Amino acid sequence: MRASRLLSLLLHLQVRGQLTGPELAARLSVSERTVQRDVEALVAAGIPVRSVRGPAGGYALPGGYRTRLTGLGAAEAQALAFLGLSGAAEALGLSEQLDTAQHKLWAALSGDAREHADRSAQRFHLDPVRWYGSAEPTPALAAVAEAVWLDRRLRLRYAARGGKAGERTVDPLGLVLAAGDWYLVARRDGARRTYRISRVLAAQALDEPVARPAGYDLAADWAEARSQLESRHELVTVTLLADPAVLPGLRRVVAVSGQHLIDVAAVEPVRLEVPFEGLTWAASALLGLGAGVEVLAPAALRDRVAAESRAIAERYR
Structure with a gap:
């Protein structure tokens, strides 16, 4: 356990160059006193970790120092598939392995390559979760x-x-x-x-x-x-008049085959012919968009939306 922690401490310093005692303690989930003892052990083993005094001080490695102890273990290699997907790794119980694997990869990069990788990580982020949603419970x-x-x-x-x-x-x-x-x-x-x-x-x-x-x-x-799955439903074509404000929501509820027909950047009301996965879903989805959309055809759907709207108005009268 301690050997793994010593390697993690060394890799953190190799990647970051210099870190304070509190920063290392937080990253390793240990006390600052444990960090101090681990640094002393590394120095005794011939690793050139030096202490930097002052408010911005801490522990540092010389810029040219490179450790070769960066090989990936089986669990860490397994976790690499989730680089950029920390939430998925956590759900599968691989967050710790992913963190270790990522630091090993960063430590293995040259100075220029590491700088480019770090700049990319700071500027691009992948979030696979839909808006206004939380992950479903998955106990199994x-x-x-x-x-x-x-x-x-x-x-x-x-x-x-x-x-x-x-x-x-x-x-x-x-x-x-x-x-x-x-x-x-x-x-x-x-x-x-x-x-x-x-x-x-x-x-x-x-x-x-x-x-x-x-x-x-x-x-x-x-x-x-x-x-x-997306193409197995019988589609019905619906003619609509839609306000610009509802176009993003409309795009999410029409069938996949018709989503490209909706220009979410439009600034004027638009007339559209778009497919829905059946009249029942079309009525439910379009009622959810409120007065920003009007059904023009087919007549059966227009009558259904009108009847539901009257019933809602009556209930809230």
Whole structure:
């Protein structure tokens, strides 16, 4: 444990050049006195860590010093897939390994390369979670992830749409984080299935191994599954008159195939013909946009929205 901490302290100094005692203590989750003892141990081992006095002082390494003890362990290598996705790594229990792996990578870079990487990290950030949303509870995520990692068959207790729960035995192939929600891609009875992890009530990895298809590509498989899901509904074309203020919201509720038709930067009311995934969804979604949108056609949808609007007005009269 202490050897790992000493290496972490050394890598922090190699990456940052100089850090104060309180900064190191916070990064290593130890006391300042422990930091002082660890620095003394490094110096005794021949590492040229020097103390810098004064308010801006602390501990520093000479600019030319390079440690070669930067090899990645198996758990750290596993965590590298989540660089830039600290929330996902934390959900999978890999945040500590990811932090260690990132510092090892930073320490292995040359001065110029490290500066460029640091500038990129300061200027670009990936946030995969949708606006005004929080992550769904996923108590079974760790158990599912373990089965995925170990290539073990998985027994799920799953709540399907409508609330009916049942057991399923699946061959897990991968986990996908999409718009802040976790999904399991698996095979069941020879066909691909996707399962929303928040609907998994319990998960148990079995002793039966899973044979992954040769050359399996999770990203391509997920893209195909998503495309099939988004295109399986019968679409209805709706003609609308929309105010500019509702266009971003309108773009989020129309079918994927029609989102490119909406110019969210428009500054004048626009007439649009856009697809929706059925009249029921169209009515619900358009009512949510309020008076900023008017249904012109089809007549059945216009009558439905008008009737719902009158009923709402009557209720709040």
